[in-house]
Amino acid sequence: VALGNGNLAEISKSARVPAYDRTSLTPGIAHFGVGNFHRAHQCVYLDDLFATGAGHDWAVVGLGVRPEEKAAFADLAAQDGLFTVTEVDEGVRRTRVIGSVIRVVEPGDRAAIMAVLTDPAIRIVTLTITEGGYYMSGDEPDFDHPDLAADAADLDASRTVFGLIASALAGRHAAGTPPFTVLCCDNLPHNGVLTRRLVTGLARKADPALADHIERTVAFPNSMVDRITPATTPAQAQSLRAETGIEDKRPVFCEPFIQWVVEERFCNGRPALESVGVTFVEDVTPYELMKLRILNAGHATIAYPAALVGLTYAHDAMRDDLVLRFFRDVEENELLPTAPGIEGVSREDYLATVTARFANPAIGDTLRRLALDGSNRQPKFILPSVRERRARGEDISGLALVGALWCRYCYGTLEDGTAIEPNDPNWDTLQAAARAARDEPRRFLEQRDIFGDLGSDAVYADAFASHLEALWRDGVRPVLEAHLARSKS
Ligand code: NAD
Known part of the structure; x- marks a missing residue:
């Protein structure tokens, strides 16, 4: 059976499916880097939250800046944003269908990405763009990196995640829309501090007043994420089909363990993820x-x-x-x-x-x-x-x-x-x-x-x-x- 909203009843015979009405979900989070880890981690927590009947205004819109993401986004779009996550343990596999992503935007389509980021409904922007995606040289942004240099020269045409975020925060400020929280979920110590340095560093090059505005009003909580999620192998994808009958073009496999510790600093609200196991702390x-x-x-x-x-x-x-x-x-x-x-x-x-x-x-x-x-x-x-x-x-x-x-x-x-x-x-x-x-x-x-x-x-x-x-x-x-x-x- 192919994944899609229309087939969930059929699929529920062989796997757990979203225990809520997906049509009730509205966007609240924009996410850059809809790779395996995001789908095995944040999307699972959100799916658990939605299943409690709460937080339906915090669904995810998937964003990407790299052309190589196009195929994955097209596959997800064809599945109504649905995908499977299979937890694997010795001798045990538990597959569930995750419904947290309600839309994906054409990767690299700047106008479409900016439209999402300036939408007042989007109150958090999350990132899992790999450790290498943070263009740092020591503790400072690496403005010699060609992508960052290009964004610094013309923020209105920015193409990096950080440039797009800075540009969207400028747009929101001009429109009187409150800023979103920027929540980094990459595996880097003090990932929020790092992300803030990149966004404000870029803003400062373009417009010092924008950098001051961001420093004053935007929250960049640090977070610690944990769940081992390897790249999916063709054998795993095949075994999913054989065992459950589900046709998923982008299945995810991961360990049962999951952990997310987030600093309690949000400038525009947050989902009540503490009810599904996320730990909110003063200092991570x-x-x-x-x-x-x-x-x-x-x-x-x-x-x-x-x-x-x-x-x-x-x-x-x-x-x-x-x-x-x-x-x-x-x-x-x-x-x-x-x-x-x-x-x-x-x-x-x-x-x-x-x-x-x-x-x-x-x-x-x-x-x-x-x-x-x-x-x-x-x-x-x-x-x-x-x-x-x-x-x-x-x-x-x-x-x-x-x-x-x-x-x-x-x-x-x-x-x-x-x-x-x-x-x-x-x-x-x-x-x-x-x-x-x-x-x-x-x-x-x-x-x-x-x-x-x-x-x-x-x-x-x-x-x-x-x-x-x-x-x-x-x-x-x-x-x-x-x-x-x-x-x-
Ligand atoms: P993945 O390859 O499945 O996904 C990475 C995503 O980031 C892709 O969508 C890719 O296009 C995008 N990306 C890469 N470089 C980018 C850049 N410079 N700018 C913007 N986007 C970029 O990898 P994954 O397994 O999802 O892991 C992603 C990150 O999640 C890791 O690097 C790590 O920081 C964090 N994480 C992963 C695991 C894990 O076990 N996989 C565990 C904890 C944390």
């Missing part, structure tokens, strides 16, 4: 830190040793007794203690959930993906915990071994000699440093843009160097065993 920082230090650092802890010994998936790593023991050791002894305490949230429970999520074989998360972009990730996920522990005089042996394993990986070969395809935007530099470090381990730590002054911290540098020497001399498994034996004693 401790939640971000807990995720970075337990989940993201945990990924790095399993990715490098498991990949080096030839494993492929995260769940393979979690089924490897030695890698699992190393993961638990580093998490429990070195990472968990640096995660912030949050009232009503247990770090131990969070770690238990993360451990179970990593082990879910249905997700098929690859170690290669987890090992990606270490030059950006190690300084965000691992090194802050090292610094904190060093300042308190605490043991960092496990985290230094994670660093040494990363360096060993950057050498560019697995233990069996297989070449590793470049897996970092700075791969060439990293590989050169890793090769020099084979004989002189400290050479790797001389990359100050990554390690900062940790390279000259004797305790850290000694631990890193002796781990790396041992990795080359004895191999990954013996080094993990030796670390665990020491850690126990």
Whole structure:
């Protein structure tokens, strides 16, 4: 059965369908980047909310600025905005049809996008445009980026998400329409602050008064989002058809876990998502830190040793007794203690959930993906915990071994000699440093843009160097065993 409003009764025989009348929905949220994650995350929360009978004036209008989105938007439009989300767990799959998106606009059609963004009914603009979509250079907008430079030169012809938002906020101000909240849902620390810098930075180039207006009146709450949602494979799409009879051109598959923590700062109202599990807080920082230090650092802890010994998936790593023991050791002894305490949230429970999520074989998360972009990730996920522990005089042996394993990986070969395809935007530099470090381990730590002054911290540098020497001399498994034996004693 093809997805469409007219077929929902038929589809309800094999999957859960929207438990509300879709014709009662009206637009409230405009969303840029209607990819898999948005559909598995915000759209599911909204669908749950609509099913309670509330918030029907907060339906989603899908926007996009990139031509490659055209095919997906056409497919969604042909399905009346409907799509399936299938939660996959070991042996269990739960498919439901999500009804939160009521319209999609032709990607890149500036006039149509502006018409949506200046509509007074739109009170929130949300974004999931990938980490790479934020054109930053350090903490500041990268106005050398051609797209951002073009928008800064002529905001009225803007084409980036940030230019369109600034331009729409100008239009709303001129028309006496209250501004919308801009809610970033990309996986970046302090994502609201980042988005505000881009929007106001661009506005300031075009018209300082507009930038002042935005700074005064527009809310950019930070938010922490979590749900592992890989790209859909052809096999998954086929299995959906075989198992449910549903023809979905754009199905989404994800883990059962879902989390959204949002700062309570909205300038033009918000849906009552707290009734369906969203956490609203004053400050999202401790939640971000807990995720970075337990989940993201945990990924790095399993990715490098498991990949080096030839494993492929995260769940393979979690089924490897030695890698699992190393993961638990580093998490429990070195990472968990640096995660912030949050009232009503247990770090131990969070770690238990993360451990179970990593082990879910249905997700098929690859170690290669987890090992990606270490030059950006190690300084965000691992090194802050090292610094904190060093300042308190605490043991960092496990985290230094994670660093040494990363360096060993950057050498560019697995233990069996297989070449590793470049897996970092700075791969060439990293590989050169890793090769020099084979004989002189400290050479790797001389990359100050990554390690900062940790390279000259004797305790850290000694631990890193002796781990790396041992990795080359004895191999990954013996080094993990030796670390665990020491850690126990
Ligand atoms: P996706 O590839 O399915 O969708 C990304 C969307 O962003 C596409 O519509 C794409 O066209 C658009 N986009 C890319 N670059 C852009 C740019 N420069 N300007 C405007 N739009 C742009 O990816 P996804 O799985 O939906 O993930 C998107 C983001 O969601 C991630 O980068 C991450 O920040 C966040 N997230 C994803 C997951 C996950 O497991 N997939 C989990 C948590 C958070």
